[in-house]
Amino acid sequence: MATADVAGRSRIADPSLADEGEQRIAWAARHSPVLTALARDRLGDGALRGRRVAVVVHLEAKTAYLATLLAEAGAEVVAAGSNPRSTQDAVCAALVRRGIEVHARHDSTPEEFTADLLAVADTGPELVVDDGAELTRRILEHRPELADGLRGVTEETTTGVARLRAMEADGRLTFPAIAANDARCKHLFDNPHGTGQSALTAILRLTNLAAAGKRFCVIGYGWVGQGLARRAAGYGGKVTVVEVDPVQALRALMDGFRVAPIASAVEDADFVITATGLADSLPASVFPRLKDGVVLANAGHHDREIDVPALADGEEVRPGVTRHDVAGRRVHLLVGGALVNIAGGDGNPVEIMDLSFSVQALSVHLLASGGVPPGLNRFPAELDREIARTKLATLGIELDEPTDAQLRVAREWSA
């Protein structure tokens, strides 16, 4: 495919930013040893050759490296962002120069965003690396005839897997899909460690405020919320957890955090962070209970976890920080309620995405190889272990093996 054609078909902000984007992709590549090794050893067997692959994930350096490796394995890759706030224009420019078609611009409007995703859909992808099922649900909704051409979808997030499940329940998941999010090498690391670190550092950098001695209210104690709570405590903060699931609430309590209903939990909070995957996790009804000067951030899946429309118009007081008046109190909202670690930073650490995208790479390779039945599938446990073993090997860490005697005892059942 000629690069000139790719540039002509792409819709990006500024091709002249390619050098900067290259620099960022090179840094990500350098710190992605697992993905590099797996691409070398596994992706090049021809399964991906000539396959049309759509990559619709936060379009920054790590995603660009995944897209590049898929292209190097012979796939015809088209990329778009999964959220306009997280798209980095420099990375898009570098990808186009690398010969990959891109439809994404930072801060595009919802209409432009949908148009970009439909443009990707119209290339007729056979395989989709999706985030939040953003492309898959648009294909089913707006281009249902293209669903027949799908050889498979692999989904990155908890929220997207829930959406695929809903599609399956409605009988619409007529093609194979893999819940990459549910792979252990993904959700055990990406969600708590990746988002935990990157959301906290983004919040502190955006505000230049201290964490030590502050009260953090974490709404949602799933994998992401657990990471947020642990890292907030690691920065010297005190944590209150808000949950609706009694088991998760107990877990938070025994992990050493205060647990309270939202209405009282927000009252002494200096920072309120949402991580639920639900809309209006911080509803307007509790706004009057917020403390003066509070900082609100969203580290969950979509941009509606904080009921931003219910806040009065804000004034930008620092880049990425708007101040809103709520009944005479100052409420600070970070990056408009978008994902704080991606819209207000560079997203998850590279090493974390090395694991997540290794899952995605092997997942898309598996789908390309065929044999995965229609409907939602688990990521194979053996591939999961292989990724973890590869990561440990890059760290120079060796493991023990159970002895035959141990295995024998484990199989015995008689008293």
Next chain:
Amino acid sequence: MSAIADSALAPEGERKIRWVAGWMPVLNRVRERLRADGTVDGRRVAVILPVEPKTAYLAAVLAEAGAQVAVAFPGVMVHDDVAAGLAARGVEVFARRGSTPEEELGYFEEVLALRPEVVIDDRADVIRLAHTTHPEVLDSLVGASEETTSGVVALRAMEADGTLRVPCIAANDARCKYLFDNRYGSGQSAVNAILDATNLLLADKDVVLLGYGWVGKGIAARARGLGARVTVCEVDAFAALEAHHDGFDVAPAVDACRTADLVITATGVRGALAPDAIDALPDGALLANAGAVDDEFDLASLRERAVARRRVREHVEELELEDGRSLHVVGEGVVVNLSAGEGHPAEIMDLTFAVQALSAAHLLRHAGELRPGVHPLPVDIDEEIARMKLDALGLRIDSLTPEQQAFLQAWEAFA
């Protein structure tokens, strides 16, 4: 006449100064007091501190209380928008990002030519300059107040050999300074700056920390809070034992560096990271300095040794060595929370700059009464600042009963 990069940047700088002012309740009370009592009214005060929003607000507070304030600092720690915002507030500013060493000397000399009565100094740079090449300014100098551990060390050395001709307050040694600024301020902001600059994960890293003073203690706690394994290298037996009992590994630098992913220096000593330790580092190791001294590792000779040098991210320089290893230097070897970030959190600098403002006022109030030498900040001022902070936080504490006080004062056995 100020020497700044671009006065058009003033509105952005002003916005940043206003943001931090909202998080500095103690300094705001000090401002009201100084405006009321006139201690600094009409007095010439030089502020030699990194030009970022919190420092700018200290300078602005002194100016609002009537002082004639001049600010200067070397360029790697200058935010041009803040410099412009401060100049627009009527403070003389001699600071520009990217200034040359010759220009920086010139800026300091400009400040000295204004014959300051008080110098709020950093690393004793200007006090040393005054004593060595500009002794004529010492006659009108009432005293100085020193911000850093390393500056206090230098002033004590001057006092010991009889060269120090003015009274200097070791502001750094106030409890409201080093217990919070050095530990919590540096701890959070240095770790955060490194993570922001690299987009890397801390949770699987071996961090080697040189120096377990207050800064080192803060960095070790925060690095652990983010999941890193920390090894402390010390030359002081007590500090090493303290690190051991705080649960950190302790080892000589040359041994610890063999498996280091990230080395952070926090010693205040030039050349703290010896060449043999640098030679022991594995390929890809990251180096950052969180101490006040610029050359805690010898970046100049590392650069000379490098067969190739390239900027791989905005604040990361890769040095490829003749033996094939690459080392990554974050923040140009200069204190990383300022070279690659915005410095300490605002609430921490609230304490530090309340110390500095009241230290300057104390010097002026007692002009001629204090002998040349290094003096502590009077304990009552230190305590008053702590009480103001507690009050601003809405925290109340207990006090000793008369019986308890009597107990503490009794010395007779079995009283």
